[in-house]
Amino acid sequence: MKRIASIMFIKPGYENEYKNRHDELWPEMEEALKQHGATNYSIYLHRESQVLFAYLEVADEETYELISQTAICRKWWKYMAPIMETNEDYSPVTHKLEEVFHLD
Template identity: 60%
Template sequence: MIRTASIMYLFPEHYDEYAKRHDELWPEMKKELKAHGAHNYSIFLDEQSGQLFAYLEIEDKDKWMQISDTAICRKWWDYMAPLMKTNVDNSPVSTDLKQVFYLR
């Protein structure tokens, strides 16, 4: 299992809506996440800065990266785009984090 983490950026006026949409995650999006090897996916919010800290475990990096080519992922990005900083394709602006410590 590969542990991965990143930072994304949420607009402060949308904290509640962001949480609501994830509480109501579409079943087809959940299925696609699992199909692309996602496990133990958590997102945390720093309410002072609007930064989202995402952590997940993946089976294979190449398999995980292919999710961005799926119709449901693109639909999800379009749905979430008004709530957060995004790239031109509506994917979230994201900063990958480097692991510097792990306690098993």
């Protein structure tokens, strides 16, 4: 399994809305994540800085990256865009993190 970690940024005042939207994750989006190999997926919020920390595991990173080309993923991005910092295509502004330590 490949471990992936990244940070994203939520707009101030939307912390509860962000959580609510993920509590009600669309079944089609959940299925797309699973079809593209995402497992053990968690997102954490650091409220003081509005930084989101995402962690997931994938069997194959290239397969996982293909999710960005699906209609459901693009629809989700557009749905989330009003409450997050996004790129022009509505994808979230994301910074991948480099793993520097892992204890198994």
